[in-house]
Amino acid sequence: MSAVVVGHKNPDTDSCASAIAAADLMSKRGLAAEPFVQGKIAPETAFVLERFGFMPPESITSVARKKVILVDHSDRAQAPADIDEAELLGIIDHHKLGDITTSVPLFFHALPVGCSCTVIKNLYDFYSVEIPRNIAGIMLCAILSDTLIFKSPTTTDEDRKAVAALAALAGVRDYAALGMEIFTVKSAVKGVPARELLFRDYKDFEMAGKKVGVGQLEVVDIKLLDSVKKDLITAVEAAKLEGRHTVMLLLTDIMAEGSELVVCSEDADLAEKVFGLPGSSPLWLPGVMSRKKDVIPKLEAVFKK
Ligand code: MG
Ligand code: MG
Ligand code: MG
Numbered sequence: 001m002s003a004v005v006v007g008h009k010n011p012d013t014d015s016c017a018s019a020i021a022a023a024d025l026m027s028k029r030g031l032a033a034e035p036f037v038q039g040k041i042a043p044e045t046a047f048v049l050e051r052f053g054f055m056p057p058e059s060i061t062s063v064a065r066k067k068v069i070l071v072d073h074s075d076r077a078q079a080p081a082d083i084d085e086a087e088l089l090g091i092i093d094h095h096k097l098g099d100i101t102t103s104v105p106l107f108f109h110a111l112p113v114g115c116s117c118t119v120i121k122n123l124y125d126f127y128s129v130e131i132p133r134n135i136a137g138i139m140l141c142a143i144l145s146d147t148l149i150f151k152s153p154t155t156t157d158e159d160r161k162a163v164a165a166l167a168a169l170a171g172v173r174d175y176a177a178l179g180m181e182i183f184t185v186k187s188a189v190k191g192v193p194a195r196e197l198l199f200r201d202y203k204d205f206e207m208a209g210k211k212v213g214v215g216q217l218e219v220v221d222i223k224l225l226d227s228v229k230k231d232l233i234t235a236v237e238a239a240k241l242e243g244r245h246t247v248m249l250l251l252t253d254i255m256a257e258g259s260e261l262v263v264c265s266e267d268a269d270l271a272e273k274v275f276g277l278p279g280s281s282p283l284w285l286p287g288v289m290s291r292k293k294d295v296i297p298k299l300e301a302v303f304k305k
Contacts, residue, residue, distance in 0.1 A: 002032035003089055004066050006080065007116075008073035010202050011037040013045045013182075017142035018071035018116040019057060021135050022092055025120065026069065028129050031089075033069065036060040038080060042200050044145065044186040052137035052170070072116040074098035077204045092119055094154075095292060099206070114159040115146035121162040136169035141182055148218060148254045149179035152290045180220070183254060187219040194231035198239060198249055205296065207303035210245035214299070216291050222253040222260060233262055233282070240264040248299075250291060251282070258286040274298045 005023040007015025019035035026033035035057040041049070049056055064085035074091050075098030076083060083100065090107035091100070094116050111119045117139040124131050131139070143163050147155040150163075167175045189197055202215035215236075219225060225232070232249060240247040246265035253259070263271045263281045272278055275285055275298070288294040 001067065002027075002034045003069055004036055004060060004063055004086075005033050005069045005071060006036045006038060006060060006063070007071045008075075008078035008203070009038045010199055011039060011041055011045065012072075012201055013042075013048050013138075013145040014116050014142040015072040016041055016045050016057060017048070017135075017138040018092065018120055020054065021117060021120045021124075021131075021139050022069060022071050024132065024135055025124055025127070025129055029127060042186075043188065044182055047185045048138055048141040048145075048182065051141070052134040054134065054138065070100070071120075074100050074110075075203075075205070076100055077206060092116055092123070094119055096296070111158065113156045114152060114154040115143040115162075117142040117146075118156075118159045118162045121166060122158070131166070131169055133170055136166045137172065140166040140170055140172060140175060141178065144175060144179035145182055145186075148252075148289060149176060149183070151254055151257060153293050154290050183218065183220050187221070187224050189217070189219070189225060189228055192228075194228055194235040195238070197228065197232060198235045203291070204244070205300075207245075207300055210303065211243060212246045212248075212299065212303070213239060213244050214248045214250065214291050214295060216250040216252055216259075218252045218254055220253075220255055222251055222256065225251055229262075229282070236262050237264045246270060248295070250285075250288070250295065252289055254289070257289060258284060259288045260284050261288075270302065273302045 005019045007019050016037050023033040023035040037057050041056050062082055063080045064082040066086050067089050068086040069089050070091045074093050088102045092109045094113050143159050147159050198215045204213045236247045236249050249262040251260040261283045
């Protein structure tokens with residue numbers, strides 16, 4: 001039985017590309033492995049897969065009694081529900097350390113870089129395994145997506161080096177143009193239900209015993225969201241009523257380099273405590289681009305108090 005390689009819930013391009021790339025690398029190193037996603041892939045990811053000739057990986061919800069490799073997360077809230085009944089072989093990630101533990105040794109490859117695919121690029125190099133052209137293509141797209149074409153504060157030199165090398169392998173001459181194509185696909189929100197938009201790139205966290213969710217929509221122009229904003233606010237309020245202490249939604253304008261924050265919380269002053277800016281939701285936050293770097297640590301610090 002081959003190992004399941006799977007990224008987080010509400011799969012993004014990195015979760016999907018990392019699963020495909022890690023499964024390829026593991027298989028070539030003698031551990032049969034197959035990529036999966038948890039749930040439906042987003043249009044951006046569908047575009048990237050099609051561009052480089054991949055079918056979307058199958059979706060998986062249960063991993064009990066299976067060998068599993070997790071990519072792009074190590075939080076139980078983002079893993080398959082029965083992850084504790086799986087045999088966890090390893091984790092490849094670029095986030096804060098989550099709360100998954102094991103009773104047996106595992107491999108753990110994590111780097112504080114902009115994308116899990118950057119970690120996997122380094123692993124291919126470390127093991128001297130050649131990266132197939134089409135896999136290089138989707139890894140390249142994942143890094144461009146996760147780093148907001150290098151505009152995110154999560155971007156490192158390792159990501160830039162990986163993009164240069166992967167673009168050459170994939171035969172992509174203008175990676176910035178490819179990045180803009182990806183974000184243009186991501187910006188097409190017309191006709192999509194607000195709830196689907198909220199949960200497309202959404203993560204729940206446990207903070208001081210409370211369930212706190214943060215979603216993010218990254219677009220090339222925040223005006224593209226004007227027509228759906230009212231419905232997004234309603235969707236955030238509805239999600240909060242489903243047993244969450246707080247739900248935040250970041251509407252990130254990658255060109256203006258900031259985010260509008262929609263928040264609904266038990267704590268009416270939470271946004272001001274976290275970001276130090278007075279004002280009511282929705283609130284413009286200049287320079288806030290990254291959930292991982294600009295939001296979660298500050299949010300956790302407030303909940304710890
Ligand atoms: Mg991800
Ligand atoms: Mg990632
Ligand atoms: Mg992201």
